[in-house]
Amino acid sequence: MDIASRFHPERDPLRPPPAPGLGRGFSLAVAAHVLLVVALSFGVSWRSTPVPALEAELWSAVPQAAAPKEQLPTDPQPEPPRPQPEPPRPQQPTPQEVQAQRDADIAVAKAKERKQKEEQEQREAEEKRKQEQRRKDEAEQKERDRKAKEEQAKKDEAKEKADKAKTEKARKEAEARAEAQRQENLRRIQGMAGASGGPTSTGTALKSSGPSANYAGRIKARVRPNIIYADPGGPSNPEAEVEVRAGPDGTIVARKIVKSSGLPDFDGAVLRALDKTEKLPTDTDGTVPRVIIITFRPRE
Structure with missing residues (x-):
């Protein structure tokens, strides 16, 4: 009794038995298809760029019950090869x-x-x-x-x-x-x-010169009458020194106070008196000193 009669007892015994080796040939065909699909997938995948996969979770608006699980037969029959889905082609960008x-x-x-x-x-x-x-x-x-x-x-x-x-x-x-x-x-x-001085003389002139001892008194005697000054009195009797410059003939050419008496009125009176005198007297030798300093006091 063969396998087909064992699983199908209702089979007509007069029907000719199936050809031997059918199951092996079917298995080889399935393997060849699988290899073909793998080769096609590999050929397509290395020529295209990977496309990012998108994952979406679908929810049913109305709950539905799942279908009953398929019961496999005790002796499963070989299933025909299922068509493999074509891999998605890369999406070309638009212009x-x-x-x-x-x-x-x-x-x-x-x-x-x-x-x-x-x-x-x-x-x-x-x-x-x-x-x-x-x-x-x-x-x-x-x-x-x-x-x-x-x-x-x-x-x-x-x-x-x-x-x-x-x-x-x-x-x-x-x-x-x-x-x-x-x-x-x-x-x-x-x-x-031609010096005429003594051995102890220290001068440099040929002869000694200068006014005589009483020459200053003679000048004062001539100038004093021309001094107009009211003496205020008092214990002091200051003196005023006057420098007088005269020409060769005794004419007074310049005069100035070289030491004031401290009494401006008296100093002015002395200068006015000299201007009024106009000319100095000659000395004992008949000369007049070019420069001489004379002292005057208010009370003389």
């Missing part, structure tokens, strides 16, 4: 999307270029500012150096002038001293040639 992406790339590139240009302009502006500042600093330093040189030149010139003036002054003073010494030597030589 609008391509244009939008291109515009976005252009905008990004322009923004990047604009930013680089702004940064470059900022760097150039900063470098230009630094260069201008350096030029300004150099100009100011040159101006300071120029002024410093001018001031130093002025100081050197002033010092040189001062040194020259000092040297010239010293030279003139030395020349004046030398001339004075020469004149003194000449007078001394002349005095020694």
